[in-house]
Each structure stands twice: as C-alpha cells, then as structure tokens.
Amino acid sequence: MSSTRHRTESFVPAVQRELERMIAVGELKGGERINESALAIKLGMSRAPIREACRSLEQTGLLRSEINRGFFVREISMKEALDIYDLRAHICEMAGRLAAAAVTAEQLDEFDALVEQMEAAAEANDVGSYYPLNVDFHTRIITVADNHYLAQIWPALESSLHLFRTRSFILPGSLRASNYDHRAFVAAMRSGDAQGAGRLLSEHILKGKARLLRTVE
Amino acid sequence: MSSTRHRTESFVPAVQRELERMIAVGELKGGERINESALAIKLGMSRAPIREACRSLEQTGLLRSEINRGFFVREISMKEALDIYDLRAHICEMAGRLAAAAVTAEQLDEFDALVEQMEAAAEANDVGSYYPLNVDFHTRIITVADNHYLAQIWPALESSLHLFRTRSFILPGSLRASNYDHRAFVAAMRSGDAQGAGRLLSEHILKGKARLLRTVE
C-alpha cells in the first residue's frame, strides 16, 4: 500500500479489510459517510479501488449507498440485530450438524485447544482475548461443515454484528457460560451426535440473543 | 445508459442486472472471462462502473476474480449445487415458518393468485412462464418472512443456481408436482401452521435437489 510494490496483490482486498477493521474498532460509526477522497489520500491510492471495495462491502451489508451521496456505514436497528441472531441460530443448527458429521480427530483436538484458550480468557475476564478466539471457533465450525455457500454467507452475518458493538454485549460473567456451550458442542461432535451438536450450537446463539435482549431492558 | 441522462441513477446497478441477465440467459457461460473493455463499449460507458458492478457480483458469488486476470463467471460444481439446495432447504424452513406467522390475508390471496398462474403454466408445460413465477413466489415468501438478513442472503442462493442452468432441471412433468407443493405450503400458511409451512417448504426444495440428482444419473 506504501509505494512501489506493483501488481502482486490488488488494493481492493486490502481496503476492504481496512474498512472492516475501522468499522469493527469503531473508527467508523453507524450512519457515518465514507469520504472516498479522504480515505484514498489516507491509504495512498486513488478513489477507484476504494469505490470497488465499498461496492463489495455494500453487498455484504456493511455499507449502503445513496445515489450521488456515496457510501454510508450501515446502521442496524434492534430488530435487525435480533433478525441476525435468529438467522445465525438457524444456520448454526445446520452448520453444527454438518460439522459434527464431517469433523476429523485432529480437528476435534483443535477445537479442544480453542476451548481451553477461551477458558483461560474467560477465567481472566479478558474479553479482548476471548472475542477473536470465539470468532475463530465459529468460523472453524463453518469451515468444517464444508458447504461452500454456507461459508460464503457467514461473513455477512458475522461482520454485520460488529455494527452493533457486539463486544459491549459480552457481559464479563457470560464468558464462562458461553464457553460452557462451546465445550458441550465439541463433546457432542466427538460423540458423533450430529443432531445434538446442531441443536446445541443453535441454542448457544439464541442465548446470545437473549443476553442482548437483557441488556436493553 | 444511452447518452445524456445524468446522475439520476447510477450505472452500476444497471450493469449488475445486465450481467445477471447475461449469465441467466447463457450469453455468459461458466468459466468465461468478463472482458471489461468490450463490455464497457457495448454498454456505452467506461470501465469504472463495470468493475464496480463486477465487485458486487463477486461478493454474491456469481463472479470470481483473479489477480491481473480480471473477473470470471463462476463455475459451480455438482457438490456446490447440492450445497446450495441443502442450504436453501434449511433456510426455507425458517423462511416458511416466519412467513406463515406474519402473512396477512391479502398476501395469502396474492400467493393464491400466483399459484393459479403457475398452475396454468404447468398445464401448458410452459417452463418459460413458470420459471419467473416460481422465482417470484419464493422471493415473496422471503419478503413476508420479514427478516432483513434473510432477504439479503437470498439473492446469492437464488442467482447462483442460474450458473447451473436451472431451467434444464425443471423437467416438464415436475411442474405440476412442484406447484402441488406450493399449494400445500400456502394452505399451511392459511391454516396458521407455521411449523408445517416451514417443513413443507424445506421439503419442496429438497425435492428439487432430488430431481437434480436424478437427472445426473
């Protein structure tokens, strides 16, 4: 992105990641407009790759576009956040089921390792460590499920929740409970209980939804 | 798109629709490369909006991009096609359930009207009429389900099947059977049986998958 590395990787994916990061971290807030020129200068490139990246993110639901006004960080209503949880839960039922049927012994060990890491983070109430591990855990399930289109739509559901400041909804006390679910899910996979694994994972998401609802009241 | 209508609608959505059409109709075939310059000339515009539209379609899964080689129409393997059916079926279970719970009397009548139109097309073995009606029917279910993210991911699943020449898989005889499912689904919605509606819709998709499988053997 700096200067003279030519044509070995397109700018577009980099911009895409950068925008996702800015949104996830809160540098860009819901409803805010993307200033293409300013971002282009900041990243040391022209507006063309910026706009292409924005088009991508528009399709994933992170941005929206208004004619002649450019791209805006999408704002997500409470209803939409709950919509996402419902859909994620339903999709996870399938993902968990497929993953349980396809998971290998090595993968199971990797899941165990992740759970242990999360356990440590949960004990320390270290949300900053827990969060990415949690994302990794769920992404890995999708990967193991081995359904191309499942993997394709997952990022949209995952990243859109960033619009809602997900982190603030992870109450310190809930980390342990959340990881308890993970452990149970892995156990179900290990025992070959596909149906159960799917159900557990779905319920796990719905608990997250319930936590969200509780924080609003 | 012609000449001097300025800035009342962006070119990008138009290009997007045009590319989708070309793919659906078969003017662009799986694996084929999008020649940006040629398409730009053909549509009477520069390459910028073309590329932005391609980025969008890349995200939806209709195109893929290779560094320094541009955009290609995505090819879809048999496994991926079956993946889509599985995912569609699972998602439709939810969509049907939600739709049944939210549908209004007027909407039910609209569904009935659609079913009648499809019935006529089925009787006449007119796949060309049946197909868009069928797409409309399912899209409408998603709309009625009223889950924003459900509606967002649906087009990707819907359009990706175009890559597989869906039409050829609609065997003449299957139109009636397919519409029989539609009728049963609407009936379930009307009777307020949300669970049943979801199940019926899911099974309806799985029958499509089964038909696809049968055509290969």
Add this chain to the structure above:
DNA sequence: CGGGAACGAATTGTCGACACTTGGGGGCGA
C-alpha cells in the same frame, strides 16, 4: 427577525489514459 433562494465549496459518478501483467506466436538453438 425568520424563511428561502442563490452562491460556493466539497464530494460523487464517470471518463480516458497509462503502466504493468498475462498469454500466445514466432523464431532460435539443439
């Protein structure tokens, strides 16, 4: 003192140009 039109700055949507990369064909050596 308030509302609205008109001006100007800021920003988007699109364009044409250019450097670089890729793929293919012809020529050269073996």
Add this chain to the structure above:
DNA sequence: TCGCCCCCAAGTGTCGACAATTCGTTCCCG
C-alpha cells in the same frame, strides 16, 4: 522435430481529471 525464450498484442489495475450534484452558508426579502 521439439523445446525454450523473446517479443508483442490484449487486457487489467490504478490514476488524475472533469462535470454534475449535494450541502452549508450567506444574503436577500418579507
């Protein structure tokens, strides 16, 4: 004859520019 390398055409990735549009502000009129 076969294989390799070089060169060239085709085409992408990115850039800078420009017209059209939006937004904020000022100014005018009531």
